[in-house]
Amino acid sequence: MPTADAAVLVESLVMKYGDKTAVDNLSLTVQRGTITSVLGPNGAGKTTTLETCEGYRRPHAGRVRVLGLDPVADRRALLPRIGVMLQGGGAWSGVRADEMLRHVASLHANPLDIGALSERLGLEECGRTPFRRLSGGQQQRLGLAMAVVGRPEVVFVDEPTAGMDPAIRRQTWALLEELRDSGVTVVLTTHYLEEAERLSDVVHIVDHGRVVRSGTPAEITGQGSAELRLTSVAPLHDDAVSDLGRLLAHDGGQVRRVDAHSLTGRVAPGTGTLSVLLSWAATHEVQTQRLSLGQRTLEDVYLELTSRSALQEAPA
Numbered sequence: 001m002p003t004a005d006a007a008v009l010v011e012s013l014v015m016k017y018g019d020k021t022a023v024d025n026l027s028l029t030v031q032r033g034t035i036t037s038v039l040g041p042n043g044a045g046k047t048t049t050l051e052t053c054e055g056y057r058r059p060h061a062g063r064v065r066v067l068g069l070d071p072v073a074d075r076r077a078l079l080p081r082i083g084v085m086l087q088g089g090g091a092w093s094g095v096r097a098d099e100m101l102r103h104v105a106s107l108h109a110n111p112l113d114i115g116a117l118s119e120r121l122g123l124e125e126c127g128r129t130p131f132r133r134l135s136g137g138q139q140q141r142l143g144l145a146m147a148v149v150g151r152p153e154v155v156f157v158d159e160p161t162a163g164m165d166p167a168i169r170r171q172t173w174a175l176l177e178e179l180r181d182s183g184v185t186v187v188l189t190t191h192y193l194e195e196a197e198r199l200s201d202v203v204h205i206v207d208h209g210r211v212v213r214s215g216t217p218a219e220i221t222g223q224g225s226a227e228l229r230l231t232s233v234a235p236l237h238d239d240a241v242s243d244l245g246r247l248l249a250h251d252g253g254q255v256r257r258v259d260a261h262s263l264t265g266r267v268a269p270g271t272g273t274l275s276v277l278l279s280w281a282a283t284h285e286v287q288t289q290r291l292s293l294g295q296r297t298l299e300d301v302y303l304e305l306t307s308r309s310a311l312q313e314a315p316a
């Protein structure tokens with residue numbers, strides 16, 4: 001992946017809070033004009049990484065560049081070119097929503113039309129409400145408006161749709177997609193994996209302060225292969241399981257036993273696999289209690305990558 005002209009470049013970043021290493025040699029690249037999601041469990045180091053890109057924190061080791069600039073040393077040059085939506089809104093508690101948005105707009109040379117943006121994000125109804133009195137979803141919307149009003153080249157949005165109702169969440173997706181389509185780079189974190197899968201051009205999955213998988217959602221979910229899950233009423237014979245493995249291997253598939261009654265596998269999608277399965281079940285007299293053959297989701301892969309370590313850490 002080319003990195004020279006990247007919107008965001010994070011190289012071997014290390015961030016510590018006292019003795020605790022929150023970000024542990026993390027590297028990632030965000031290409032211009034993409035929606036790139038940084039995903040990971042609570043405490044994985046996503047916010048710390050974003051805050052370092054935004055210039056709020058100085059790297060303990062490693063290098064961060066945003067639009068080719070150092071977010072700390074070149075802060076004055078970079079600030080007008082980026083937009084930041086902090087977790088929890090980031091506005092002053094007593095200030096009215098419309099005043100806050102006008103104030104942020106006034107800091108930029110060529111801001112978006114405030115009326116249109118407020119309408120777009122359903123903020124007109126609460127313009128006169130002090131920030132602390134806004135609902136959680138309204139605070140999020142105001143935070144997003146403040147991040148994008150200055151027409152940034154790169155916008156960092158930390159959990160933008162947390163607390164939003166489904167309709168507003170969709171409007172927010174549309175706004176982020178429009179920004180991307182107009183050339184803006186969007187870097188976001190979210191715990192909604194369906195949202196990440198739908199919106200992102202590229203996804204970085206972070207766990208324990210490191211990137212554990214990067215790619216497009218299609219690459220990560222392994223489009224081109226399907227997930228097989230089968231549970232039999234009676235225990236499955238070893239012969240039957242290895243026979244199925246042999247049959248599906250012709251199309252590059254593989255299966256593995258989960259327990260006495262169940263198996264799982266990565267197989268070629270389509271009717272060929274289905275007919276192999278049906279004739280195999282007839283040959284070995286396997287009566288299926290459950291049989292599913294479908295595309296893996298980003299959530300499946302995410303849980304596989306991150307729950308393994310969560311389980312290892314769980315107290316005995």
Ligand SMILES: Nc1ncnc2c1ncn2[C@@H]1O[C@H](COP(=O)(O)OP(=O)(O)OP(=O)(O)O)[C@@H](O)[C@H]1O
Nearest residue numbers: 017020021022040041042043044045046047048049
């Ligand atoms: N100011 C701080 N002081 C001490 N420890 C901190 C501080 N901020 C974050 N941490 C710790 O650093 C680690 C990474 O936190 P971070 O907020 O970056 O994670 P995250 O991936 O954004 O999590 P979440 O999904 O919950 O927002 C966590 O263990 C957290 O407790």
